[in-house]
Each structure stands twice: as C-alpha cells, then as structure tokens.
Amino acid sequence: MxxxxxxxxxxxxxxxxxxxxxxxxxxxxxELKREIEDLKAKxxxxxxxxxxxGAYSVSSSSTDLLLLHAAPLECSSAAFCPSPAVPAHRAVLISRSPVFKAMLENEMEESRSGMIKIHDVSYDVLRYFVHFLYTAEVLLDEQLACDLLVLAEKYQVKHLKAFCEKFMTSKVNNDNAIAHYAFAHRHNAKQLLEAALSLIMDNMATLTEREEYKELVEKDPRLVVEIYEAYLTRQVNTAAAKDLTLQP
Amino acid sequence: MxxxxxxxxxxxxxxxxxxxxxxxxxxxxxELKREIEDLKAKxxxxxxxxxxxGAYSVSSSSTDLLLLHAAPLECSSAAFCPSPAVPAHRAVLISRSPVFKAMLENEMEESRSGMIKIHDVSYDVLRYFVHFLYTAEVLLDEQLACDLLVLAEKYQVKHLKAFCEKFMTSKVNNDNAIAHYAFAHRHNAKQLLEAALSLIMDNMATLTEREEYKELVEKDPRLVVEIYEAYLTRQVNTAAAKDLTLQP
Structure with missing residues (x-):
C-alpha cells in the first residue's frame, strides 16, 4: 500500500x-490552521x-499614570528611587490586574496622586512589566522570567505569571532544579514546582552534596522534608507497580 | 487492515x-489545539x-474622550444630534485606527476638545463600534454588519472590516446578492463581492426580472456592465476548459 x-x-x-x-x-x-490565523489577527x-x-511618542500618548520603581539596592542614599518613571494608562492597568483595579477604582492614594510605587524592582523590569501589560509579549531570559513572575503574582496578572512559569519550566536543569524548586514554592508556581521536583528526584544520589541543598536545609528545612516525602511516595508507588506486573 | x-x-x-x-x-x-488554547488565553x-x-463604571473609568453620533434622520430639528455620547479612551482609539491616530496625535479640533463627531450613524451602532474596539467582539446581524463595515472602512479598522465582511459573505443568498454586490463595490469588500457576483452568475436566467437589478441599472449601470463582463469571461473559460478535455 x-x-x-x-x-x-x-x-x-x-x-x-x-x-x-x-x-x-x-x-x-x-481548519485548525485557519482558526490560528484568525486568532492571531485578533x-x-x-x-x-x-x-x-521607542516608537511611541509619550508626549501625545495621553497617559494618566506614572509607575515609580523603588529598588533599594540600586539607590545609594534613599530606599525609594523615584526616577525615571514609567508612564501608563489607568484603563489598561485596570483591565489587566485586579490589584491595580482595586487601587485605582477606589479612592486610594495612588488613584488621587496618579502615581503607583512598585517596590523591589529595577527600572528595566518595570518597563518590561508595563510592556507586557500592553502587548502580551516580552522576550524572556531566566532572570527576567523570575523577576516578572514575582511582579505578576503580586499584581495578580495571571497570564504573565503563566507565561513566565512556562518559560522557567522549560529551562529547569540539574544545576538550577533546587533553586527553582524553592522559588516555585515561594510563588505558588505548581507546574515549575513539579518539573523541578521531578528532576531533583531523578538525581537523589548526588542531592546531599550540592551546595544549594545545604543552603536550603539551613534556610527552609520544611521544603527539604517535602522532597524526601515525595521521593518516598514515588518509591512506594514504583514498588507497588512492580509487584503488580510480577503477579501471576 | x-x-x-x-x-x-x-x-x-x-x-x-x-x-x-x-x-x-x-x-x-x-500541538495545534494547544496553540489555539494559548492564543485564546492571550x-x-x-x-x-x-x-x-453595563458592568463598567464610567465614573471611574478615566475615559478622556467622547464620541458623539450625528444621525440626521433620527433628529427632527437639527442635523447634528449630540446626545447621548459614548465615552472612550484616546489610547485605545489611537491603537485601533490610523484615522483616529492622525486626528488625536495632531493638534486637531477633536484632540483639543476631546470630542469626536461620528456622522451618519445611530447611537446603537456607535456603541457596538466602540465595544468592538475594546474587545474585538460583537454579535452581528446583517444590518449591523453593514453599518459596522461602513464605519470600519471610514476609520480604517481593518480587523473589524474583515470581521463584518466574513459574516456578510456567509449570509449571501439569491435574494440579497445584487444588493450585497453593489454594497461590496461601494466599500471595497473584495471577498463579499466575489461571493455575491458568483451567486448572481449562477442565476443569470432570472437576473433581469429582479427589482434590485432594475434599480441597479438606474443607479449605477457600470456595475451591471461588470456583471455581464464577468459572466462572459466565465462562459469563455468554461468553453475553453471543455475543449481541452475533449481534445484527443
């Protein structure tokens, strides 16, 4: 044939x-390809x-809000570093984030002043954050994905969080698995957590020799306990499955 | 097998x-289905x-522009009917339409006053138009599709024009083919034009009896000539194809 x-x-x-x-x-x-074309046009x-x-002329852009980044580490004198600010539109921020929505639709300080302070973030990360809110696009590297995931979680921008988590999950490897596991735990990133944990369990023999492991035992031993518990569960399940296949 | x-x-x-x-x-x-899910989330x-x-509270919405519809037919006394207006954001209109962009980014009357008059349109159609600019969605019927296509062409909102044209093309039938053909001609809707013309040519025997045909001959005889030219071309091509298959 x-x-x-x-x-x-x-x-x-x-x-x-x-x-x-x-x-x-x-x-x-x-049909699916046509649907994809339609969705892309949308x-x-x-x-x-x-x-x-760069192509956007801020002077004529009618922005009605300023986002100020506050990154203590970058500023020598004060904890709050007000300049330069990132301009934005209330309407966009309200549409994208329930946190901004609550902030701007209720008569809070930020709504009155037209200024929102974003803490613990560099100017560049804040720019990428705002860019994503407008375009749903950003070119990630691993550090930026971490930084944006944290911001996305803080301001409940679910789509950005999922976007960063997907990227980070694709980059999990033996060297960063423990760090990613701890990070995923802190920021409720379930998909990333599972990927990192799975890789850690695949390399249990060398786990205790790793520097990041020792640090994690110091900092947050409960997370280490969870690794062992997951490993134990996997071993029990594997054994049970084996028994099942060996049964006559 | x-x-x-x-x-x-x-x-x-x-x-x-x-x-x-x-x-x-x-x-x-x-993979294609996963891509579709990702695009839908975006x-x-x-x-x-x-x-x-209705769910949107205009008072807190920070709109910075009013669209005023001017529908002479609906107003008894004046040609311009200023109320009620549809609120909107400059940033959105600028993003969606090069015509609004030119209007609002250059120091034109509309930009200074924060008011844009939209002529020859009802309040309802204007509301649907603005709704589409924000959401890329609108539930069409045939009249609304016509009205929005005209607005979309005027303000160069290509995506809306394509959306309406696709809908209208799916609704072409023997009864409306001539009207749709003339409409498509006036508004450069190529896909709709081809669909309507094709249906007209499939029913040439009854063409001259139709009321809309007689009206079109009165109003715009050049369009009628184009129907006959297309029909002739099709006949010639069909004959040529037949000859080709009959050749030994």
Whole structure:
C-alpha cells in the first residue's frame, strides 16, 4: 500500500488510517490552521501601543499614570528611587490586574496622586512589566522570567505569571532544579514546582552534596522534608507497580 | 487492515496513511489545539473592559474622550444630534485606527476638545463600534454588519472590516446578492463581492426580472456592465476548459 501522506510504500502491519479518516484529519488540520490565523489577527488588533516602546511618542500618548520603581539596592542614599518613571494608562492597568483595579477604582492614594510605587524592582523590569501589560509579549531570559513572575503574582496578572512559569519550566536543569524548586514554592508556581521536583528526584544520589541543598536545609528545612516525602511516595508507588506486573 | 482512527476494517484500496504518518498527524493536531488554547488565553488577557458595557463604571473609568453620533434622520430639528455620547479612551482609539491616530496625535479640533463627531450613524451602532474596539467582539446581524463595515472602512479598522465582511459573505443568498454586490463595490469588500457576483452568475436566467437589478441599472449601470463582463469571461473559460478535455 502507499501512504497518502508521505507517499511511501508500507506493509499491512504498518497501516495507520483508512482513506476517509486521512481526509478528515487533513481537513481538521486545515481548519485548525485557519482558526490560528484568525486568532492571531485578533491578537494583533487587540495589542496596544506600549508606552515604553521607542516608537511611541509619550508626549501625545495621553497617559494618566506614572509607575515609580523603588529598588533599594540600586539607590545609594534613599530606599525609594523615584526616577525615571514609567508612564501608563489607568484603563489598561485596570483591565489587566485586579490589584491595580482595586487601587485605582477606589479612592486610594495612588488613584488621587496618579502615581503607583512598585517596590523591589529595577527600572528595566518595570518597563518590561508595563510592556507586557500592553502587548502580551516580552522576550524572556531566566532572570527576567523570575523577576516578572514575582511582579505578576503580586499584581495578580495571571497570564504573565503563566507565561513566565512556562518559560522557567522549560529551562529547569540539574544545576538550577533546587533553586527553582524553592522559588516555585515561594510563588505558588505548581507546574515549575513539579518539573523541578521531578528532576531533583531523578538525581537523589548526588542531592546531599550540592551546595544549594545545604543552603536550603539551613534556610527552609520544611521544603527539604517535602522532597524526601515525595521521593518516598514515588518509591512506594514504583514498588507497588512492580509487584503488580510480577503477579501471576 | 484496521484503521487506527475509526477502528473499522478497510480494504487495501481504501488505505490512507501508514502508522508513522498517522501518529505524526495526531501529534500535529494536539500541538495545534494547544496553540489555539494559548492564543485564546492571550486574547482574554488583551481584551479591555468596554466603556459601553453595563458592568463598567464610567465614573471611574478615566475615559478622556467622547464620541458623539450625528444621525440626521433620527433628529427632527437639527442635523447634528449630540446626545447621548459614548465615552472612550484616546489610547485605545489611537491603537485601533490610523484615522483616529492622525486626528488625536495632531493638534486637531477633536484632540483639543476631546470630542469626536461620528456622522451618519445611530447611537446603537456607535456603541457596538466602540465595544468592538475594546474587545474585538460583537454579535452581528446583517444590518449591523453593514453599518459596522461602513464605519470600519471610514476609520480604517481593518480587523473589524474583515470581521463584518466574513459574516456578510456567509449570509449571501439569491435574494440579497445584487444588493450585497453593489454594497461590496461601494466599500471595497473584495471577498463579499466575489461571493455575491458568483451567486448572481449562477442565476443569470432570472437576473433581469429582479427589482434590485432594475434599480441597479438606474443607479449605477457600470456595475451591471461588470456583471455581464464577468459572466462572459466565465462562459469563455468554461468553453475553453471543455475543449481541452475533449481534445484527443
């Protein structure tokens, strides 16, 4: 027989689908691709001009809010470093974050003054944060993903949190698994936590030699206990599964 | 052989794909579906609260612009009917329409006054228009699709125009084909034009009896000429194709 997809000959044992199902599947694929094109067009339409984009003229942008970053470590004299600020629109922040919404729709200090102080964040990270709120896009590296996930959690921007967590999960490796595990715990990042924990359990033999392990025992021994508990559960389950397959 | 998709038996002549291609296609479908989910989440994130939505409190919405509809037919005394107005944000209008962008970023009357008059449109249509600019969504009927397509063309909101045109194209039938053909001509709606023209050509026998045909001959005979030209081209092509298949 000849495969209608790859055009190569195959034996009866290597048969996949009948003609009808092959045609249906091709149609489905075409439909899904068309749907993707439609959705992409919608996204392009909904994306706003970012006020931190070079091409955007802030003078004419009618922003009605300033975000001030407060990064103690970067400032020599004061704990609060007010300049430069990132301009934004109330309407956008209200749409994107329930925390900003509560802040700006109720008569709070931030709403009256038109200024929001964002603590423990650098100017660059704040710019990327605002850019994402307007465009749903940002080019991540591992540090930026960490920083933005923390901000996203604080301001309940779920979509950004999921975006960063997905990126970080794809970057988990033996060297950073313990750090990512602890980070995921602190910030309720379940998907990242599972990926990191799984990798840690795959390398239990060398766990206790690692510097980050020793640090974690010092800082937060409960998290270490959870690693051992998960490992134990896995061992028990594996043993039970083995027993099951060995049964006559 | 057994089809891995529908689980039914089939003969050699009805073979579709080999096993490998079947598995690849299944994976591709899963990937496309995941991509669709991601895109939908992005759209949900990017969608803004609409200022014409009942759930939206305009008092706290920080809108900085009013759209005034001017529908002469609805107003008994004056040609311009200023009330009620639809509130909006400059930033959103600038992002969605190059016409609004030019209007609001240059020191034009509309930018200074914070008021934009939208002519020849009812209050309801204007509300739907603004709603779409914020959410990329609107529930269309045929009249609304016409009205919004006209507005979308005027303000160069391409995505809305395509949205309305797609809807109208799906609604073309024998009764409205001539009207839709003329409408599509006036508003450069190529897809709609082709669909309407194709249906008109499929029913040439009854064309000249139709009331809308007679009206079109009166109003815009050039459009009628174009119908006949297209019909002639189609006849010539069909004849040529027939000749080709009849050749030995």
């Amino acid at each position: 000849w495969c209608q997809s790859c055009r190569e000959e195959y034996e009866e044992g290597d048969a996949g689908t009948c003609k009808e199902c092959y045609e249906e599947a091709s149609e489905t694929e075409e 996204i392009a339409f909904l994306r706003l001009c970012s006020p931190v984009d | 057994w089809c891995q998709s529908c689980r039914e038996e089939y003969e050699e002549g009805d073979a579709g794909t080999c096993k490998e291609c079947y598995e690849e296609a299944s994976e591709t479908e899963e 759209i949900a994130f990017l969608r803004l609260c609409s200022p014409v939505d």
